[in-house]
Amino acid sequence: MSQKSTSREETIIEKAKSRFPEYIKETKIDNNRRVTISFDKDHVQEIAKWMRDDIGFDHLKGIAGVDYPTHKKLEVLYLAGSFSKPEIQDIIVTLKAELPKDAPTISSVVSIWESAHFHEREAFEMFGINFEGHPDLRKLLTLDNWDGPPPMLKDIKFPEMGQR
Amino acid sequence: MTANPPTPTIASNEAKEPSTMDVSVGPQHPGSGHVRLLMRVDGDYIVSIDPDIGYVHRGCEKIAEYRNYVSNIPHLERPCIIDAIHLNWAYVLPVEELQGVIVPPRGQYISTIAAEMNRIMSHLYWLAINAGVFSGHTTIFMWAFGDRDLFIELAEWLTGARLTYSFLPPGGPRRDFPSGFEQKLAKLLDYFEKRLVEYDRMFLSNPLVVARAKGIGVLKKKDAIKLGVTGPVLRGSGVEYDVRKVEPYGAYADLEFQIPTFKEGDSYSRYLVRFEEMKQSISIIRQALNKMPKGPIARKAPLVAPEGEAIGRVESSRGEITVMVIGDNSDKPYRVKIMNGSFRNLIALPYLIRNVHVADMPIIYGSLDYWPVEADR
Numbered sequence: 001m002s003q004k005s006t007s008r009e010e011t012i013i014e015k016a017k018s019r020f021p022e023y024i025k026e027t028k029i030d031n032n033r034r035v036t037i038s039f040d041k042d043h044v045q046e047i048a049k050w051m052r053d054d055i056g057f058d059h060l061k062g063i064a065g066v067d068y069p070t071h072k073k074l075e076v077l078y079l080a081g082s083f084s085k086p087e088i089q090d091i092i093v094t095l096k097a098e099l100p101k102d103a104p105t106i107s108s109v110v111s112i113w114e115s116a117h118f119h120e121r122e123a124f125e126m127f128g129i130n131f132e133g134h135p136d137l138r139k140l141l142t143l144d145n146w147d148g149p150p151p152m153l154k155d156i157k158f159p160e161m162g163q164r
Numbered sequence: 165m166t167a168n169p170p171t172p173t174i175a176s177n178e179a180k181e182p183s184t185m186d187v188s189v190g191p192q193h194p195g196s197g198h199v200r201l202l203m204r205v206d207g208d209y210i211v212s213i214d215p216d217i218g219y220v221h222r223g224c225e226k227i228a229e230y231r232n233y234v235s236n237i238p239h240l241e242r243p244c245i246i247d248a249i250h251l252n253w254a255y256v257l258p259v260e261e262l263q264g265v266i267v268p269p270r271g272q273y274i275s276t277i278a279a280e281m282n283r284i285m286s287h288l289y290w291l292a293i294n295a296g297v298f299s300g301h302t303t304i305f306m307w308a309f310g311d312r313d314l315f316i317e318l319a320e321w322l323t324g325a326r327l328t329y330s331f332l333p334p335g336g337p338r339r340d341f342p343s344g345f346e347q348k349l350a351k352l353l354d355y356f357e358k359r360l361v362e363y364d365r366m367f368l369s370n371p372l373v374v375a376r377a378k379g380i381g382v383l384k385k386k387d388a389i390k391l392g393v394t395g396p397v398l399r400g401s402g403v404e405y406d407v408r409k410v411e412p413y414g415a416y417a418d419l420e421f422q423i424p425t426f427k428e429g430d431s432y433s434r435y436l437v438r439f440e441e442m443k444q445s446i447s448i449i450r451q452a453l454n455k456m457p458k459g460p461i462a463r464k465a466p467l468v469a470p471e472g473e474a475i476g477r478v479e480s481s482r483g484e485i486t487v488m489v490i491g492d493n494s495d496k497p498y499r500v501k502i503m504n505g506s507f508r509n510l511i512a513l514p515y516l517i518r519n520v521h522v523a524d525m526p527i528i529y530g531s532l533d534y535w536p537v538e539a540d541r
Contacts, residue, residue, distance in 0.1 A: 030475075031261075033411065034474075058390070058392075059390070059391075060392055061392070061503050061508070062486060062501065062503030062508075064499070064501035066490065066498075066499050079503065084389055089411075090410045092475055092486070094475070114391055115390070115392025115508070122507075126225075139218075140218060142218060142221065158230070161230040162231070164230050
């Protein structure tokens, strides 16, 4: 099983590298059927469209923002999976893009993966990531009167909860 | 408060017809947590809805960054207290992967049995409230809630708590079966199997239920894939996808079970999926009880997790829960991201509750088994 799954993961990475030689920055395979592909943020739509149409990753499981204040960057992670292709159903591909912390902007992938709709809204609210082209980008979870900075950023601290 | 009044934007993209009216449903508790649905209605028809969620948001992911790995378990399982084992397990799997801890076989079997008991309890809650009460069927509410309590009592005997078990710390379950537990559980399963036949007669085959649920809220297979819904909602639309089969965790690789799927994609087929899943859970628990290996139940896990990220996933009662944990060589996670079934199925609400009668709204909402607290986290 492990032999077989390793080759499937490597195939995805090889295909990605040959299709987008200049956009793919870094790739990684984790032991448990997890593929990570870091790419240039300006080409998210091309890569997402290729992932959906050519490889078969037809839905997003979620979009996670991660804040790295020491590097002054945000990372946005798209976790994609496949329902329609049984041979790759167990693989989760994480597409990773780096955004500058002062102006975190990236194109929306809602037109490619409709399942991204609420995930992008959440990442917009929690990390202040601006998804350009999202049809309805507004707050989702926080209170109507919350006008503070995006609460999941690392510089927003809640000392009453303890030390971090 | 801000000056901006909440406006239903899915509707605001369309021009507001003079014949329509905006109605706010909620945010009182419709049976599974606080949520507001902003409906735009035209007479008896719902033109569009905008789900306004977040009334029970408590920032679980932020809190998780302040607590150490073990202290995170109680609050991360709270978002869906009727399905606590699955939320707990989904968080613990990536932590164990980061720490390199492997749970011994007996621990895997105990976790699997506890999880399947939890699936039955959660589906019974759904049957009582989201299917029964929402369609005005009070008998099934009483029956399902009564039988759910029998499982809760057993779970309390095993874990010490009725709903919020915190049963699976990294390394394996907290307790082994108390003596006599297996016999009691086997007896309860025999009883429950007979009850399912009666549920079928009272609820599923009831012409009133069929008339209200059949053909209502149809989610086609290609739309289900496109929207990325999960769990019984996905399988009710004919997509055979279950994490227990796709990527077996726990003891599922050793056990035989089917993935019930139905092609129709309507509310009734989602009912059927959950009914069949309860039958499968009975069979899974019976097999696991028969195959139960001997030996230790848990291994000692370190308190610290190294640098790196891990993604784990389980099939909960409401669909796949995917949890990503990023460690930074300390005793607290750098980031925990929870992607759960309710949040992923949220997109089906505005999609399905459209061009339907107002009276069909609770049926569709109930058939999705949407749990607002889980979605809000």
